[in-house]
Amino acid sequence: MGLRGCFKVAEKDYFEISYKMIKKIEETQVDKIKEAGKLVADSLMKGGILHLFGTGHSHMLVEELFSRAGGLVAVNPILPSALMLHENAVRGTLLERVKGIAANILMTERVKKGEVLVIFSASGGNAVPVEMAEVGKSLGLKIVAITSIKHSRSKDARGRGRMLSELADVVIDNCGLPGDAALKVEGLPTNICATSTLSGVVIVQSIVFYAVKDMLRKGFKPDVFLSANLANSDEYNARLLKKYEGRIKM
Template sequence: MHDVSTPDDPGRRYLACVVDLVQEVLDTQWDVITEAARVVAAAMGGRREIHAFGSGHSHMLAEELYYRAGGLADVRPILFEGLMLHANASLSTRLERLPGLAREILDAHGVATGDVLFVFSNSGRNQVTTELAAEAGVRGLTVIAVTSVTHSQATTPRGGGRRLLELADIVIDNRGALGDAAVEVPGFARRVAPTSTAVGAAIVNAVVAQSVGFAVAAGIEPRVYASSNVDTGDAINDAILGRS
């Protein structure tokens, strides 16, 4: 016997929720997405670098911007392994709350005045995220945050400082709920299925697309990767990377 799918299935409700949130982003966040895209286009035109950072699951959005078919070649993600989940998930949670780590990460990575930094954090409350954003601002970078305003405003920042949304130059709200998980399942006590990654990926790719549009309109030739899995892809990417 086959299961009968219904409109109230949790999986269907999750997909509908993501669709609704992306529409909310379009309806409410377009002005700040456009502002972010102008900053990124200016960075491309000025040969500045675009950095991207997130801890825990948010690091996936930093990788979403990096070495991607149809993505910008001028992106340098800040990928500190201790803050990712594959080695030790509980350690990554402890490290993202560690004061002083952000400055060391930024020193090791290397940034310059005029660069752009994307910071991804659904809660925007942990020290490594807030300290990184603050330090980047001191060093002359434009900081673009992708965060949940609802979640962030419902919690207190750790370490007694400020939230990411209070530190960034540009704040894009992913419109997510407190706790990120979005779907209620009858008979189960907690909501399931987070939205921040799916909606965050849509946001960053909207910024990429719009920034390329702005760059082309300004006579700037964007450096954009092709898929390595089309016949011409390797040659295009080798030329971008100076390997041809």
């Protein structure tokens, strides 16, 4: 039974709204995605590492690029356990709003001037991702923000302080709605079905695609993982990981 057969949907189902969202990203954000890809390429060609950070459900987008089949080896996920939902959902949600945490987190990471830090935040307004961008910039990192511009500008958004979109070198709109959930259904006062994970995966994998294309065009062959489920992959990947010992989490 399709989604429409399960319950009455006011306007669209998740397939339809997902297609439209991805199409909008393709039509409006590709130049920004390519710009982010170039920043990543330039950094990696100079021996840099790509750093990723996100709180709440955005941590899934950080893991999306880490130790991934077909993914860049030079990736450092910044995932402090206190902010992870699977550790404690209520605590993690509260802590991402607390000022003064981001500096302590980033200072424990091995970052270098000129490297890229991608920050995922659908709302763009919580204290930790905003301060992570501020601290990152102070250390000379290039900041790429993946966020919802509609949410950032919404009168219903929590807090009206400085937004992530105001701090980044490159801002990519995930084209999501305020509050992330995108479908209105009859009988519920709240929307259902968030889209920021889906859009974030499309965006960040596209950044990798354009970064790799740019590096190859310039004669630089980036290190890319082979799937651990393919023959001879253990030996292949071990050789690559050896190059990044002490620089990425293994």
